[in-house]
Amino acid sequence: MATKKEEREFEKERKKAIKERYARMKKEGLEKYFTPDQIRYNRNRRIIGAVWPVFRALILFGLGFVIMYPLLFMLSTAFRPNEQMNDPSIVWLPKSFTLDNIKQTAQVMKFDTFSPSILSNTIVNTIVLNVVASVLQVVTCSITGYGFARFKFKGRNVLFAIVILMIIVPPQITTIPLYLQFAYFKLFGIIPIYSGATGPDGNPELVSLINSGLTMYLPALFANGIKAGLFIYIFRQFFRGLPKELEDAAYLDGCGPFETYVKIMIPNAKTSFLTVFLFSIVWYWNDFYVSSSFFTENNTVALMLKNLDAALQQQLFDGQTVSIRQIIVWLESGCLLSITPLLIMYTFLQKYFVEGVERSGLTGM
Amino acid sequence: MAELEKTTEATEAQSTTPAAAPEKHKGLNIPYEKRKALYGYGFIALWFFGSIYFFILPLIQSLIYSFHQTKIVTGGMEMSNPGFKNYYNAFRKDQYYVPALTAMIKDTLLNTPLIIVFSVFIAVILNQKFKGRTAARAIFFLPVIIATGPVIDIINGNMSTGGYAGGSEQFSTMFETNLVDDLLNFLGIYNISDRLTTIISELTADIMNLVWKCGIQIILFLSALQGIPYSAKEAASMEGATSWEYFWKITVPYISPMLIAALVYTIVDSFVDPSNDVMTLVLNQSKQWEHGYSAALAWAYFAIVGAILAIVLAIINRFVYYEVE
Numbered sequence: 001m002a003t004k005k006e007e008r009e010f011e012k013e014r015k016k017a018i019k020e021r022y023a024r025m026k027k028e029g030l031e032k033y034f035t036p037d038q039i040r041y042n043r044n045r046r047i048i049g050a051v052w053p054v055f056r057a058l059i060l061f062g063l064g065f066v067i068m069y070p071l072l073f074m075l076s077t078a079f080r081p082n083e084q085m086n087d088p089s090i091v092w093l094p095k096s097f098t099l100d101n102i103k104q105t106a107q108v109m110k111f112d113t114f115s116p117s118i119l120s121n122t123i124v125n126t127i128v129l130n131v132v133a134s135v136l137q138v139v140t141c142s143i144t145g146y147g148f149a150r151f152k153f154k155g156r157n158v159l160f161a162i163v164i165l166m167i168i169v170p171p172q173i174t175t176i177p178l179y180l181q182f183a184y185f186k187l188f189g190i191i192p193i194y195s196g197a198t199g200p201d202g203n204p205e206l207v208s209l210i211n212s213g214l215t216m217y218l219p220a221l222f223a224n225g226i227k228a229g230l231f232i233y234i235f236r237q238f239f240r241g242l243p244k245e246l247e248d249a250a251y252l253d254g255c256g257p258f259e260t261y262v263k264i265m266i267p268n269a270k271t272s273f274l275t276v277f278l279f280s281i282v283w284y285w286n287d288f289y290v291s292s293s294f295f296t297e298n299n300t301v302a303l304m305l306k307n308l309d310a311a312l313q314q315q316l317f318d319g320q321t322v323s324i325r326q327i328i329v330w331l332e333s334g335c336l337l338s339i340t341p342l343l344i345m346y347t348f349l350q351k352y353f354v355e356g357v358e359r360s361g362l363t364g365m
Numbered sequence: 366m367a368e369l370e371k372t373t374e375a376t377e378a379q380s381t382t383p384a385a386a387p388e389k390h391k392g393l394n395i396p397y398e399k400r401k402a403l404y405g406y407g408f409i410a411l412w413f414f415g416s417i418y419f420f421i422l423p424l425i426q427s428l429i430y431s432f433h434q435t436k437i438v439t440g441g442m443e444m445s446n447p448g449f450k451n452y453y454n455a456f457r458k459d460q461y462y463v464p465a466l467t468a469m470i471k472d473t474l475l476n477t478p479l480i481i482v483f484s485v486f487i488a489v490i491l492n493q494k495f496k497g498r499t500a501a502r503a504i505f506f507l508p509v510i511i512a513t514g515p516v517i518d519i520i521n522g523n524m525s526t527g528g529y530a531g532g533s534e535q536f537s538t539m540f541e542t543n544l545v546d547d548l549l550n551f552l553g554i555y556n557i558s559d560r561l562t563t564i565i566s567e568l569t570a571d572i573m574n575l576v577w578k579c580g581i582q583i584i585l586f587l588s589a590l591q592g593i594p595y596s597a598k599e600a601a602s603m604e605g606a607t608s609w610e611y612f613w614k615i616t617v618p619y620i621s622p623m624l625i626a627a628l629v630y631t632i633v634d635s636f637v638d639p640s641n642d643v644m645t646l647v648l649n650q651s652k653q654w655e656h657g658y659s660a661a662l663a664w665a666y667f668a669i670v671g672a673i674l675a676i677v678l679a680i681i682n683r684f685v686y687y688e689v690e
Contacts, residue, residue, distance in 0.1 A: 041605050048608060056490055063487070064504045066576050071507075144412035151405025152398070159409065166420055168629075168671070170637035172647055173663045176656050177426035178419065180437075222415020232412065257404045286514030289639050306515045335516045342510050350503050 077332040078102060085329060105333040108311050109304040123341070126285065126300045129213055133220040134280035137231065138273060140223035145235025146261055150247070160236075166229030175293045182209040182294060215294040216284070226283050226290060231276050238272045239265065274352045278345070285342060301338045308334045427660045435657035444657070451661035462662060465642035470673065473635045476575075480631050481624070484579040488586035489616065509580035517577065518640065578634070582627045589623035590616070618686035625681060629674065636670045 022042075025033050034042070072092070077085075078101055080094035087095075106112055110122045119125045148160055185207050209215050219225045223232065246268065250260040266273070288302040295303065304311070312330050313322060395403075406413075431451055433444035455462050491502055511517060593615065601611050638644065643666050650659035 038605070041607070044607065053495065056493070056495065060490065060501050063576055064501065066573055067504055067507055069573075140411055140415075144409050147405050147408025147412075151401050151408065153402035153405040156405070159413065162416060162421070166416065168633055168674070169420075169424065169667065170633075170644075170663075172637065172639070172644060173427050173660070173667060174420065174423035176430070176651060176660070177423035180426075181418075181423065219415065219419045221411075222419060223412035224415040224419040257401075257408075261408075282510045283513060286511075286516075288515050302515050305519070331519050335519050339511055339514075339516055346503075346507070346510050350499075350506075 074332045074336050077329050078336045080329055082326075082329050085326075101329045101333040102337065104316065105308070105312075105330050105337060108315050108330075109301070109308065109334060109337065110299055111337065120299070122299045122301055122304050125298070126302075127341075129216055129300060130281050130284040132213070133216045133225055133284055134277055136217060136220040137223065137225040137228060137280050138277045140221060141228055141231040141276065142235045142266075142269065142273065143261070144223045145232045146239050146265060148232070148236045149239035151257075163229050163232050163236075166224075167227075167233065171226075171290055175290070179210070179293055182215050185209050209294075211295055211298045213298070216291070225280075226287055227280070231280065234276060235269075235272065238269060242268055271352065274349075278349060278352060281345070282342060305334050305338045428664060430657045431660035431664045433657050435655075437654060437656070451658050452665060454658065455662055455665055459662075461646055462643075465646055466666065466669070469641055469643050470669070472641075473632060474673075476578075476635065477628065477631050479575060480578055480582060481627055483575055484582035484627065485586050485620065487579065488583050488590055488620075489612070491583065492587060492590040505583055506580055508577045509584070512577050512580060578631075581630055581634075585623050585627050585630070586620055589620040593619045621685045622687060625678060625685065628677060628681060632670070632674055632677070636666075 030039055076092050076094065079097045079099070080090075080101075081096060081098045082101070084090055084094050084096075110120065113120050119128065148156065148163070209218075216225070219228070242265070246264055247260050250264045251257075255263065286302055288300075288306045291298070291300050291303055292306065308331060309327070312327050313319060316327075316330070430444070432447055432449065434446040434450070436443045436445075487505060491498065491505060597615050597619070598611075601615050606614065635641065639648065643662070647659050647663045647666070650656075650662060
């Protein structure tokens, strides 16, 4: 196999040679070499080759602009003094810049509180929640995916159908029963744990996991976190794509299946792991449905942003109702604040989002 | 080696049937295949028990709720009046459910082909070689990391507002300039016919949503496009295929398996989107503590979408080309 660089050079040489030959043939008269059909075909190709790049650049630029528009608007608004929102002479560039919006929004979203504990800071709390849940989820989903990919056992197809069902069934269907399971938590669903307090009806109260991070960690630990079905699917596809000889060699050398998985498969699946981990982080970061069902006092960035509207009115406008025009600068600051960590991550790891998925075996669907 | 011996001992203890354990077989009592199967169960055990507790049980529970009148009491849910009453109410008495359902289905059926075609188009472009491709890809995948969160709600202006502002007022300033009308005016085709103008402006107003919903699908198709072997491309150009023919005869068959994945993803995505009308109804009902009714709405919706998904897949599956049978 030639390296990429060499291939590029070959391509260049080939194109040059074709061009030269074509010029030579044109001098002698093309009819001698080609049928009229071929001449027409070549001419069309040349025209398309000249026009298409321009057309493509236009399309990409236009659609890219549509995608970037909200972000540009966010940037333009977040640093704009509120008074200049109603100035018709300002479209993109405000007359002066201010950091007040950002500061005030950060305060409302509790980005700068560190008391009573460091976890009351929204950003720290969210990062801790996300990273722990994602790590657990990636590990357990990969183990499950490997089990489905490489072992034959009775009922595998039925069990895998459950994985597919996990992808298709929306979380909204299972949330309420799950809420009750968490609110009156019993170990393995059988053994009751009592919190020590007595409830209103005189019976001892069961431990409630609501508002605790465990509502995120426990499902993730058992490969049932947010979008776990999809991740199991991705890992299964990926492991199925790896050559079987890898494992056979390990087995011959005396590795047990789990050892083989840890020592042989994980190093091979590094990119896949990173991709799933990144997506998991993104989905946990953006999730507000599941967390809003299980958290009433546990602040995550997504929940804060969802309630930013109400919080702003209460804290900046003394509880008056205001129209969206009056608070748009703070809302957009909030958006900017909450996606900045993701954007930073994306800029540095963009390659793994894109190429990771390409190589992670999704192709084999 | 120690590992192997240990596992042998462990499996020895498990084998109970004498047939599986011939006495003079050098220690390996359980056939290799069976042993591997046991390991398979071991690998998926964690997920299996987890999904029983965190997925199957809640799923069955919510199905049971949907057939009852429910009331939350300490320690769980109190159920009464079993029967199909919730479903009957949903379809015969609820004035919002059926219209929301039909609108939703119509929307999904209209948008899905658009999204698919659009993402195939973009994926083909992003697969070509040109300067700045990495940057272009980075921009087109940006929605993947943003569009699933609450940020998109603020961008689209449909925040939860506590009912103080009209819908039109909520639209953030970004949609105020009516570029489309200007463009139509400029081209001199504004108001040639009202219907045409409405269709065009509806389409263009939706472009934003369209582009923002395509991230994952573009990635899926791009990965499929990368899987097209170079030999196929070479053969096509030898035979003198035009780009158009190449697209239909080579590209489409090769990416057709991914079509299913993209279709399922698109339909499911629009189905579970918390901001769609039916989901809003479901969530509102459960906010009003009508959990039984809410579950019934969700299950009916789920059944209908499942049926649509099955039909679509059955049709599409006939046109999918698999290279390896």
